[in-house]
Amino acid sequence: MGILEEEPARKARPHEIGQDLSLLSVAELEERIVLLRSEIARIETELGAKGSTKQAAEALFRRI
Template identity: 70%
Template structure:
């Protein structure tokens, strides 16, 4: 009889900056690295898009 089968599985906690990594396996660490790399790429793309928008606005409103 499996008592614990009906209990919902807990989602793994998202990565937190500065958290203790000693309890994570090598696979878990690799997964976190991949997720963080994807997030960095997303942040850089957003920064580039905002930079392009700002440059266009600056060029439009530049006084000469």
Template identity: 50%
Template sequence: MAVFDDDDRPKRKIQHEIGQDLSLISVTELNERIALLREEIARLEADIAKKQSSRASADQFFKK
């Protein structure tokens, strides 16, 4: 039986479920989840801006 070093084990993907019980989650993991959620918010905001720009261009083109 092989002994695994902690660095060789697959990293567990951080996921966050809205409303999840946070009492068993460490401060480090909470900070990781906050960073993950901030990245997702930035991604969503960038997509909104892209779509609004496309919409504004289409409205200008069709003189809506």
């Protein structure tokens, strides 16, 4: 490895609920927040879709 060569980029580890955050930098903590907010949005979208499906099924069975 030459002097001017860059170090290989570290792979971001996925966030684990309850993990020790004291070893993470401010930038890493901010990245985790962005990651978790996008995951919350994805989960809320899926929850809404499942709620719509459930309501449609309940409406169908009420008619019978």
